[in-house]
Amino acid sequence: MKLTVVGGGSTYTPELVDGFARLGDILPVEELVLVDPDAERLELVGGLARRIFARQGHGGRIVTTADLDAGADGADAVLLQLRVGGQAARQQDETWPLECGCVGQETTGAGGLAKALRTVPVVLDIAERVRRASPRAWIIDFTNPVGIVTRALLRAGHRAVGLCNVAIGLQRKFAALLGTGPREVHLDHVGLNHLTWETGVRLGGPGGADVLPALLAEHGDAVAGDLRLPRPLLDRLGAVPSYYLRYYYAHDEVVRELRTKPSRAAEVAEMERRLLRMYGNPALDEKPALLAERGGAFYSEAAVDLAAALLGGAGSPYQVVNARNRGTLPFLPDDAVIEVQASVGPEGPVPLPVPGVDPLFAGLMANVTAYEDLALEAALRGGRDRVFRALLAHPLIGQYAYADALADRLVAHNREHLAWA
Template sequence: MKLAVVGGGSTYTPELVDGIARLRAELPVTELVLIDTDEHRLGLVAGVSARILNRAGHPARLSTATELEKGVAGADAVLIQLRVGGQAMRHQDETVPLECGCVGQETVGAGGLAMAMRTVRVVLDVAERVAAVAPKAWIVDFTNPVGIVTKALLDAGHRAIGLCNVAIGFQRRFAALLDVEPSRIALDHVGLNHLTWIRAVYLRGEDVLPRLIDQHGEAIAKQIGLPEPVLHRLGVVPSYYLRYYYEHDAVVAEQKVGTSRASAVKEVEDKLLELYADPSVDTKPDLLTSRGGAFYSEAAVALLASLFGEGGDVHVVNVRNNGTLPFLPDNAVVEVPATVTSAGAQTWPVAPVSPLLAGLIGHVSAYESLAVRAAITGGEDLVTEALLAHPLVGQISVAERLAGRLIEVNRDFLPWASVR
């Protein structure tokens, strides 16, 4: 199969290539094309990626392209992993909301909306161009904010599925705590992208989540950044993104005196690129683990293997709701377990969701619909409405001020706002 990676110059890419090399029995990639407009980064990343494949004796042909159509032509799958504006704009996403007393995070709240405003139009353009030269290709979206971007792709009629590494991260960590193989663990994982809870952890058909919380509550709480009593109170494990909701004011106070995550990641990326330039480096650097995206390669390779193999495996993916959560519209995008085959993803039946979870899911899902509209149509009024709908903003004066600031800071990436 031919796999094209849009944003192939990302420092994440060697993580993906390492997975392709290690898991070749699951996913027989014969051609891998890395596509990026930044020729310098692309050359460094492609170089170390080729060495990783060679070290593993993997037969895939690796090539690069700076022109999208040339790279994706005839592809079976196109993985999109873009960061429009790079770490510089991520820094703005993480700091501008703090001016208004709101959480500064690249995918959550006002920062997430800013990222969506820069990203959605770009990804839709990529998808249209992919459809012209690779009409049967599956688009796998790893571009944040995944839920919003995936909804935009599906609304436009593209053959797309969204992927995040949060669920596989939980699966691997729970398996380690239980000292079992990850494949023996199944999760009742429910919600939206970056707004999910683990309601059950199944081992041989038994829900062992209560045991995990009782025996390993302190370790789990540390991983998600919430007090251990929260786990016992809720009886579920919130993802670490829930800290932005459950401890909003404490997080804002921390962020105001700290440095942005973007600054730290920029330093890591610079060091990674130096390593990638070393011709002796032919394995995934240990430093890559501090970049984020743990288990990304396993999640991506396993999903692609189901889409292009015999299929039938279960993956936690971002897909149309279509009645899965009955309190949401069918065209919402949810992040839940689904059986994946060449025909796509079929969600599993989901047990009733408690009001505590459903209320927040419904609130953020409504915001995501408005975020897609604001990102595509543009205009300060629509940006303000999306912010007003988000539970981490929700005040008209704050929404109005933030809308103006987000447009001002992102103006160079917003065609509709380019006229001053």
């Protein structure tokens, strides 16, 4: 089995490699190819990756290359984890929206739109090259904004599934609180990427008993504390929102916080410098503890599970993925990309039925889906007016004066990445 990671020079990669090494019985990787244009980073990450495999007795071969076509040739699955513009672009995404009183964040709001505009054309070019190099390869997208990027891939006819680590992180947390194993916890997970709610927590599988009310009664304060949302809000929702919902439910509070502390991009950039220095140490043969602070917790487990299921291996039968709606949520278009539990196999993901969704959640999903439609059009066709329309549609913006000002800033800060600007 050959797997290719595009963006293999990412500091995330040792987390992924560690998962491949530990879970070789689930996903028997014979060749792992790390593709990245940054030769220096690739050498550091590739060296650590080989040492991790060796430490854990994994017999797979690790190849590093800047040649995407060669790296994807004959691949069974290709994982995308790239960041167009790097941390410098993220720094911009997180700062200029604050000038207009809007959340500055890399996957939602105006910053998320900027990232989509930079990313979608690049990912589509990569996917076309993957299709030529290995027509039956599955593309697993971990590149944000996952929902918009996955929709672009599916619209272009690619064999693609979007992946996020929010659900698996909550699954692990709930399992620990309940004193059981993660595979015993099945989430009733519904929404769009980075706009999701856990409306049930079931033991043993989709038909198991829902223990969410008891979980909130006993551990609600701890769950709310992790989300940085008030405990009474969770009780009133009767659900556990993802931490990204704080940008919506406490927007002004978040903006005040972001204006008074260093950006997450600055923190991550410094962390990456430290990690790369560590990766260059020839004695290091395991992922360092600092990597847990980088983000992407449990990414490796989720990626291994998904790739194994898609390739006919021993992956979990039910997984939270980003896939076409196809009537699962009747208030959204069939071609919308939703994030839900799905049955996953070699033919791809099939979303599980979702019972009636609270209008409080459905309304926000419909609004953000409309924004994502407009964002994808702006990414594919360009033009300031399309950027303005997407910003005006976003529920975190929604005022024409803000949309106008943000459109100007977005174009100014991203001109080098926008072919039409």
